[in-house]
Amino acid sequence: MYHSVYEAWKKDPEGFWAEESKAIDWFEEPTKIFDEDMGVYGRWFTDGVVNTCYNCLDRHVQDNKGDNVALIYDSPVTNTVKKFTYNDLLADVSAFSAALKAKGIGKGDRVIIYMPMIPQTVVAVLACARIGAIHSVVFGGFAANELATRIDDCEAKLVVSASCGIEGARTIAYKPLLDDAIELSKHKPEATIIYQREQLAADMVEGRDFDFDQALLDNKGAEVPCEPMKATDPLYILYTSGTTGQPKGVVRDNGGHLVALNWTMHNIYGVKPGEVFWAASDVGWVVGHSYIIYGPLLSGNPGILFEGKPIGTPDAGTFWRIISEHKVKSLFTAPTAFRAIRKEDPNAEFIKKYDLSHFEALFLAGERADPDTIKWAEDVLKVPVIDHWWQTETGWTIAGNPMGLGFLPVKYGSPAVPMPGYDVQIVNDEGEQIEANELGNIVVKLPLPPGSMPTLWNAEERFIDAYMAEFPGYYKTADAGYIDEDGYLYIMARTDDIINVAGHRLSTGGIEEAIASHESVAECAVVGVTDKLKGQLPIGFVVVNSAVEKSAQEVEAEIVAQVRSLIGPVAAFKSVILVPRLPKTRSGKILRGTMQKIYDGLEWKMPATIDDPAILDEIKSAIDVYRS
Ligand code: COA
Numbered sequence: 001m002y003h004s005v006y007e008a009w010k011k012d013p014e015g016f017w018a019e020e021s022k023a024i025d026w027f028e029e030p031t032k033i034f035d036e037d038m039g040v041y042g043r044w045f046t047d048g049v050v051n052t053c054y055n056c057l058d059r060h061v062q063d064n065k066g067d068n069v070a071l072i073y074d075s076p077v078t079n080t081v082k083k084f085t086y087n088d089l090l091a092d093v094s095a096f097s098a099a100l101k102a103k104g105i106g107k108g109d110r111v112i113i114y115m116p117m118i119p120q121t122v123v124a125v126l127a128c129a130r131i132g133a134i135h136s137v138v139f140g141g142f143a144a145n146e147l148a149t150r151i152d153d154c155e156a157k158l159v160v161s162a163s164c165g166i167e168g169a170r171t172i173a174y175k176p177l178l179d180d181a182i183e184l185s186k187h188k189p190e191a192t193i194i195y196q197r198e199q200l201a202a203d204m205v206e207g208r209d210f211d212f213d214q215a216l217l218d219n220k221g222a223e224v225p226c227e228p229m230k231a232t233d234p235l236y237i238l239y240t241s242g243t244t245g246q247p248k249g250v251v252r253d254n255g256g257h258l259v260a261l262n263w264t265m266h267n268i269y270g271v272k273p274g275e276v277f278w279a280a281s282d283v284g285w286v287v288g289h290s291y292i293i294y295g296p297l298l299s300g301n302p303g304i305l306f307e308g309k310p311i312g313t314p315d316a317g318t319f320w321r322i323i324s325e326h327k328v329k330s331l332f333t334a335p336t337a338f339r340a341i342r343k344e345d346p347n348a349e350f351i352k353k354y355d356l357s358h359f360e361a362l363f364l365a366g367e368r369a370d371p372d373t374i375k376w377a378e379d380v381l382k383v384p385v386i387d388h389w390w391q392t393e394t395g396w397t398i399a400g401n402p403m404g405l406g407f408l409p410v411k412y413g414s415p416a417v418p419m420p421g422y423d424v425q426i427v428n429d430e431g432e433q434i435e436a437n438e439l440g441n442i443v444v445k446l447p448l449p450p451g452s453m454p455t456l457w458n459a460e461e462r463f464i465d466a467y468m469a470e471f472p473g474y475y476k477t478a479d480a481g482y483i484d485e486d487g488y489l490y491i492m493a494r495t496d497d498i499i500n501v502a503g504h505r506l507s508t509g510g511i512e513e514a515i516a517s518h519e520s521v522a523e524c525a526v527v528g529v530t531d532k533l534k535g536q537l538p539i540g541f542v543v544v545n546s547a548v549e550k551s552a553q554e555v556e557a558e559i560v561a562q563v564r565s566l567i568g569p570v571a572a573f574k575s576v577i578l579v580p581r582l583p584k585t586r587s588g589k590i591l592r593g594t595m596q597k598i599y600d601g602l603e604w605k606m607p608a609t610i611d612d613p614a615i616l617d618e619i620k621s622a623i624d625v626y627r628s
């Protein structure tokens, strides 16, 4: 069935998406499916008028499903399991919408949401969608500086946050980070709304900070109509790592996003309304936006909001407990979560304690799924394990093995085939198409499908430069790979400086900027080296200023602390190797790729353009010393 559906889309893309758009409740149905003259590469459903929150909540209530479970909050770190119906969520979202309006927030205003994995986060997100405010969720593992950059870039009028997050056994105070971020930002938000958790109370700034629960209480019972939004109006901005320290604000619209996500729930994930779908990610990432919040709510699948880790909360059986207790049909997570579970419980002893009979499929994305991990998961779970490839920019799968369209044979190491909407091609650096099985740049023929980003927030030129300019007529994914003779895609590497650490996307350029701002540093280069658990880890090769009098250990510790305070713990930056010089080409380009290969013990060739080959010996010795 996949092949016929893909061909049907290719023959008539507008007809395909017009048909799919009928599954959405519009205030005004779109008559113009695609307008190629609008935006950078055209826009979808341009005359449609819609509201995303309406489609996620109100329409289920109107369909007499208000008492059905919409969201299950499962938090082993607070020993809480709480179920919310569509009615429950609608009541809270309406009250919070009224609270936002009372603070002067309206259509088009930007609201930053810096929150842990708690139901109040979902309420805040949906309330923004309801009143047409543009939310921008910032992952809790980012430091104040990163938060400030985002507040400035989107000129947030208000920030919603919580007193703390809970990371395993640790309580992480969020509010001081928010206070620092507001201090650092040039643009000052007018107000904040803070959810006070019982684990830690946050100090509030009189007149600026307001209490989340009080806001709900003050507006209890409020009825706030859903704001009519143009399909092309932004729903959210999600910042993701670019090739510099300045993150890119990926914009998601309302109409295309609804149509595309709804399609994926049935066709890619193969779930029917009422079946439980769990994305074990964080709402701060795109997977969280699409598949913890919007996708499952939209298609009437109870979703799970999991506040915990695959291991240690309390053990490597947590995933199996949740699958069994909530009758999960499909789980979506990053391969690193399974590597963590496997490391802790290689024989999957914990599984024996649970009934997983409802479980039908495991989906992996966010980083390369190594065949070893896939096979282990297949072995212990006895269900299909599906690798699928996508990006923050696209918001949904570019290539995968669609459960709802007939499961295709698995080829280990490949996320299978392109989804309707994506004409994926491999081109050489000159932009010419190349043969099957030849490695090249992975590009997508324009236009991108509904749901994919139309632009970057306030940065159309950057959008064009970063994604459209190099291969005219195509979207540059910045991934390299090949397509085999059966049309299966293989994702091999990034073509830019992005690395993937525990499924989290980081820019080595951004980490370098943080290191370089340390007073002892003359020069540095960050590379992503292979890590058995997290996939990749950043390692910093650092040349210190000759005048520095501190010990090597002191400098190393300070640099690690500096990255943590400027970027955040999410960078997982713990390794600094001090070196006398960095290897460069004669034109001054640092040979990062060669250093990475040396560190990983891979075969490497002396670059023909190297300025001084002796430097690579110095690097090798420094690595040997570091390792010993
Ligand atoms: N708020 C504050 N700090 C956070 C955080 C958050 N929301 N999320 C992570 N951190 C911190 C961690 O506590 C850790 O801090 P530490 O250096 O003090 O130990 C640091 O950021 C690095 O986090 P991470 O790389 O996730 O490592 P970990 O050891 O805490 O967990 C895994 C490792 C594999 C268990 C975890 O990364 C995981 O479950 N990943 C898979 C699922 C996933 O989230 N994928 C994302 C996209 S699908």
Ligand code: AMP
Binding pocket: 240, 286, 364, 365, 366, 367, 368, 369, 387, 388, 389, 390, 391, 392, 393, 415, 477, 478, 479, 491, 493, 494, 500, 503, 504, 505
């Ligand atoms: P993010 O925007 O954080 O989702 O990261 C997107 C990047 O992660 C992609 O460009 C890839 O480099 C990588 N990625 C995501 N999914 C996969 C996958 N299934 N296989 C290989 N790489 C992946």
